Structures are given as structure tokens and as C-alpha cells.
Amino acid sequence: MAFQPTATTHEREARSRGEAFAVATVVRAERPTSCLPGDKAVIRSDGRLQGWIGGSCAQPTVISEALASLEDGEPRLVLLTPDGVAVPRTGMTVHQMSCFSGGVVEVFIEPFLPAPQLIICGVSPAAAAIASIGHVVGFEVVVVDALATPEEFPTASVVVDRIDPSAYPASRERYGIVATHGLWDEEALRQVLALKTSYVGLVASVRRFEATIADLAMAGVDPEHLARVACRPGIEIGARTFQEVALGIVADLVSRRRGVHRQGERVPVHVLTEVPVLHEDPICGMLVDPQVTPHRLEHDGHVWYYCAARCLRTHAKQLGVILAEKFGQPSLARA
Template sequence: MDSFDSIPEQALAWHQAGQGAALATVVETWGSAPRRVGSQLAVSGTGEMAGSVSGGCVEGAVVVEALEALEAGDGAPRMLEFGVSDGDAFAVGLACGGRIRVLVQPVGTAFPEDLLRDLVAARAARAPVAVVSDAKGQVTKLARAGFETRFRLDRSGVEEDGRFVAIHNPPLRLVVVGAVHIAQTLVPMARATGFDPVVIDPRDSFASPARFPETRLLSDWPDEAVAQIGLDARTALVLLTHDPKLDDPALEAALAAECFYIGALGSTRTHAKRLERMGAKGFDAAALARIHGPVGLDIGAANPAEIAVSILAQMVQVLRQGA
């Protein structure tokens, strides 16, 4: 699933409006495909589309199959397989040909309406959820646990027993405390990587739209701001102010939450003092070990932009490989 799509929501809306709808999901593809496994295309009974399963080369055929599945009346899922020639692959930007398998599931039957409603509700609540289909392509359940590696890697796929697991993770978020020079580089890079950034700084001259265009800015004190945003397992928190009055309240909130990444700017000595303060607040060694400080991978960064690169790299490393 792509983090910022609304494809299940659109399919549900079409179905509830009486138009009919089907969800088509990539279950297997070539290595250099423009759309990853788990990518989806919603098709209405009138032929409207939302999303994509291949970047354009098989969408037409998938829509035809989806409409036929809806008109057939049996509501059965369909597994489609397309061979892609080198010529076709180059036409959509691939280095070579291959094949793609797409599962088409009519809403209301192969994808029961109640399960689709539950999926949409989970997505709205920023709750990670897996849609599990049996080997025949019938959605059987939604799962919140049991696929921890898939959740961490954002990796949909086929299990050894033939079940297909489609991972729906909430969008990644980056919460930055301190609208400093490092943040000015980190925020656009993180956005390009798939993070939804928020910058917190009560100093209006720092957190200005001119310095952070098209970015959500909060001028509240950090503890109030993070309470407003909410911190969860898809959130990275980066502290950049060097000022305990600003950093520490947000840090306490993050340590009490499930943020997948917590990073704090400062020297080794500064970080040691930070750990002392947090220890005095009652956080144990395991909690303190979650704080990456000094922040970022050790790449010899020498300026704010390079520090931002090191921070983003460490965020991705922790997200994909664990702490």
C-alpha cells in the first residue's frame, strides 16, 4: 500500500453508492516494477478508476476483468497474470520485462463489505492492519498482529501457505522540535522519502512559512504540540533545539509513546546530561537506549545539510532494520 492513497476508501464509497466496486491488488511482480506488491487499483461498476497496479501497461486489461467480475454476479475473486515483454517494459520505464500477478476482488463478496469498512476505519485511526486473503483470493480477516516483519518493512506478499497479506500502514510522520538550519534541509528530504513532516517551535521567527514552505508548523510549546499531534509507532521524533526547556517535554512524551525513532542533537556530554535528566524522571535503561544521541549516523557530517542526511539515513535504518 502507498502511504497517502485513498483507494480502499474510494472503493467503499462506490460500493455504498450502489455503483459496485472491485479492488485489484498486485500480488507479485518483476523486480524493477514501478508499482510494488500491495499496490492497488479501485474500479467502479461504471469503469471509473482510482490508483494504479502497473504504471499504465496493464490497467486497461485489469479494468476489463474487474468489470466482468462485477457483471458475472458470482462475486468470485480473479487472479490475473500478465507477461510483459521487454518492449512493453521499456515503455513504462522498466529496465527489462517480466510478469505481474494481480488479484481482483469484488467488494461485497470476495472482499466483504464489513471487512472493508473495518479497514477504512483502521486507516482513519492510524492503526496498522493486514488484509489476509486465502489461497483462492477471498478476504478472510483483518489482522493487527502476527505479521510484525511485514508491518516493519511495509512489505505485502504471499505467505508459504498461499495466503496473500496486504499491509496497510499509517503514513510515516516526522516531528521536528526546533526550526533550525538542519530542519530546513531535513524536512524536504524526509517529505520526498515518504514522511509527513511537522515542525514545532514556539519561536515564531524560526518556525515561519518562509523558512518551511508547505509544512505544518506549530508554535505551541513542544509538550502541548506533541499531545495535539499524537505520537505512535509510525512517528519519528527529532529534537534539534539544544535547549532542555524545549526538547525535554517532547522527549518525555516520546519515551512514553511508541515512536519508532527518537533522535536528539548534541554532543556526547550533552547527551549524557540528557540521559541523567530523563533517568531522574523515572525512565529506565531500556527506555533511555531508545534515544539516538548524538543524533544521526556517524558519516563525518560537517554542515547542517550533511547532518540532516545522517539523521534521515538513521531514521530509515531504524525503520527498516530495527534499533
């Protein structure tokens, strides 16, 4: 089996930073191909591919499928063939790979999503119960309060007195619950709203919630940010104790991150950073990343991108464009 230390190194790096990424592994390759079974690549949430799973004919499709796997959290088996035709198999997606060399490549793509963060503001009994239950169901718990200690919140991964936005990358899946019971609701909401979160809830009565939101609005907080805050988070389970309230809140968060909200709302599994816009090669139909491919042609106000020099030459000939050869790579001749 081929060993790819580069992909392994990038995988360790992504894990250590708590980033979302996908690992693409070549499970079958029929010659002629430039990859071997066991070759691997790491695809980051911004579309960067690090490692090797084949050349420019395979990479755009693998990147596109990897980003889709990060979006829905599901693994994929991708088959690339010269004609895009294959015997259907459950769970397999077939794509055309119109490279001059031909060959067949089968790639397994597995997403790795870091544990979602649950940021809890406060040291109230409700906050303690939310932290405990949230940890049990797989959240990485962060407790924020000047009075909080690791001893009081043993299930928390991080205990801090305030939120430093630079320590919380936007690509991370994150939820915020403010359970400060009126002690510092406004400041807690300010700090949580400064982060990229899928959901923010304030544990408070309707009257206190409305007063808190009104105070923040008068203080100049963006109305769009305030509209993200939910009053009395959680699903209705007839809760009476703090532990039962916490159970309803965490159950609500789980339903949201699994994409099954009680009101039919669909939420993404993972918030992606900016992803590349892929362009279709006008000759072979492959999806091409314009930031990666060196093969491009500008003519008559249009710009095209190609998977390989062969497609560029073919299209240029069709358009009647004369190319100049330079160091073995075609470039548009300038008059």
C-alpha cells in the first residue's frame, strides 16, 4: 500500500486545530492512472487538497465531493471513469473523467468533523446541568464566567472568564447558551453574538428576555444579531428541575445539528468557509478549479479554464486562436 506522509501530516495538523476536513483514499485504480490504491489526500473545508489522489482530471471532482461530505456529514464512494458509465452500486457516485490517458479511479471520501462546541455562559445550576449533559452527547463544552472553575465544571474542555473571538474560528460548528440568570445577560450575549454560531439561546423568562434584547438594541447592537437569539431554548418536555430543563435544551441542540428541527427548520451540519467556484472544461466537461489550474484562455471577452493542455489546445483550435508554446506549456499569443 502506498504511504503518503504528506497527507498524514496534514491530517494530524487539521485534527490538532479542531478543523473539519475530509480524507480521500484511492481504493481502486486501473491503469493508465497516475495514482495507486492507498494514495491519500486531505481536503480542507476551504477546498484545499493536500496529498495525492491523481492529477488535474480527478482532483476537482474529488474536492467537490469532499466538500459535499463536509456539508452533510456523510461518507462517499466516488468512481471516475472515461465515459462516466458503470454498473450501479449502492452508495456510489459515478463521474466522467475525460483525461487523455484514460484509466479508472475509485475513491472513498470520509469526512472528519470536530465535535460541535457548546458555549455556556454562567455558573447557575442550569448551566452546570447543560454542561454535564452536553458533554455526554458529544459536545465540546466551553464554560464562560469569571466565577467558573474547572472543579465546578469537570466535563468542560475549556473554562474562561470571557470569550476571545480570535480563539474560535468561524469554520467550527458552534452553539451558544446564556444561562447567567440576570447577572450579566447583556454582556454574555454580546460576547456570544461576536462568534459564528448556529444557534444562540437565552435561558430567561419572556419578560426578562424582552428587556434584555431591548437594552442591547438601545446600546447599538445590530438588530440582525439580536434576531438570532432565542428565548427559553429547548423542547417542551414538561421540565420542572434544572436537570430536566437542561435535557430539553440539549435535546433541542441535537435535533438542530442533525437537521431535524421541531419546526421543520433545516440547519447545516457544518459551516463551511469560502469554497472555490469550479468551472466546466468546455472540451471534456471536467470541473476545474481556476485557482489551481494553469490552463486558461481569454478570448473575445470570455475566460475558459481547462483540466489539461490538450483540452486548451483543442478549444483554441476550434476558436481559431493561435497559441504560443513556452516551456512546453501553451499560452495565449499576444499581438
